[in-house]
Amino acid sequence: MPKVAAESILFNGTIWCGLGEEAVEALAIWQGRVLATGSRDEVFAYRGKSTRMIDLKGGFATPGLNDAHLHLISTGLSINWIDATPEAAPTLSSLLNIIRERAETLPPGTWIKARGYDQTKLDVGRHPHKSELDAVAPEHPVMLARACGHVSIFNSKALELASVDEKTPIPDGGLIEQKNCVLTGMLAENAQDVVRKAIPKPTIAELVDAIEAGGNMLLSFGITSVMDAAVGHVAGFDEIRAYNIAKVQKRLPVRTWLALLGDPNISIVEQCYEAGLVSGAGDDMLMIGAVKIFLDGSTGGRTAWMNQPYLGDDNNTGVQIHRDEQLEILVLDAHKKGYQLACHAIGDGAISQLITAYEKALAAHPDADRRHRIEHCGFSTPEQHRRMKKAGIYPCPQQVFIYDFGDTYVSVLGEERALSSYPFNTWKELDFKPATGSDSPVCHPNPYPNIYSMLTRKTGKGTVMDARECVSIEEALQAYTEFGAFSQKLENVKGRLVSGQVADIAVFSRNLLSATPEEILNDTRCILTIRGGEIVFARA
The missing domain is CATH 3.10.310.70 (Diaminopimelate Epimerase; Chain A, domain 1)
Structure with missing residues (x-):
């Protein structure tokens, strides 16, 4: 018998451990991490007198999902x-x-x-x-x-x-x-x-309530990790205080990687830097991640910065938020301070501006694995992909945008420009390891439309947005798990169910590997969520 007795064992289901890993019958947990996986007999060898046996009742388990770009505080606040x-x-x-x-x-x-x-x-x-x-x-x-x-x-x-x-x-x-x-x-x-500015700011107590409410909703979908994509946007540095209070009071439901708002006049980066809160500070539960700067707006709002005008409005190419020189100063400053950057750029005009700023910062202060990110990156071009690959810059998209907004993109840009947006399979083939997310509350954090759009490239109305960009269900799950961890430089901590990684697990009502896209979209539920080996959500 093994020397270590498992604290918990999952059995009687299908456990998908990650792309390239075999699906297994059982999994053992010890001290919040995966101890072993394998057949029922192999894993039951770790069973001790006090081992908790978790019967999956035929469910389908995956690593806990990682929504790599949402706004947790805003999600919680906007529930009402x-x-x-x-x-x-x-x-x-x-x-x-x-x-x-x-x-x-x-x-x-x-x-x-x-x-x-x-x-x-x-x-x-x-x-x-x-x-x-x-x-x-x-x-x-x-x-x-x-x-x-x-x-x-x-x-x-x-x-x-x-x-x-x-x-x-x-x-x-x-x-x-x-x-x-x-x-x-x-x-x-x-x-x-x-x-x-005329709206009363939420108190720290209200911020903590929002973190808890939003996080609990995410757990009900099997989401155990997130990036909060603009910390400071609602209440400034008080949001940092609220996150730490929530963690100490055990009211932080999901592992949270913080992207600090870095735009002029509202930035909290300097306060965080003075407090020693740089990328990587924290632990597996709450960590300082990146600096976030907004370069443009949204496509449907006709404010994403495009190189060509919007349909029916030859004078409108969107909104360029920063002059080139200003952006390059902001990016270089954060880069020199040691921060990873995760900046918002949707239109090809904004993407080009951001790549240039990243290239200059990396040339001035080389770092082969800083992993600067382009959040959304919706309308990137082959030439931009070449530059990104050379510089080590990664797209971090939200594939649910195809489902929710694809038809809107067609209406404001036309089919030629819109259908190839968010080219997920292209990015995967280029080994960009694209994650996915919801941008909640922009889109609902429900993961099933997100997965559906990766599998089918269909909008909610059924328009197919370039079927060449479809991926398989295992590739979609990899984006939601392993690649989400990679985007946060935490792929050795979470994202797969292998020995030593955190025991974050989502259990679904059907086998996603054999389900049709429509079954995933319309008839799938998360029935159990485990974070760090503890059950944190169970559907009645």
């Missing part, structure tokens, strides 16, 4: 916001009715927040106007955020509280829309912060 997604409010009238009903329940002056609308999917085919929000909530400030989070509509009360009018200067990298010299209520990119 109005759901303005096309599913909840498919028409402008239904959306306004929901806002009216919320206003009737709240004292005058209370902020009403809603998120998720997509003007291309509304029946009117346009953004709502502030006057329409005024009509249903005249006594309440209202913020209606587009699904992408890069565009918001504010009503007159909200603009008044922020002292924004037709003469307000437009900040660099922002947009305050006017038509016929009158505000429409639409603000994009950096300009949104001008109004958001």
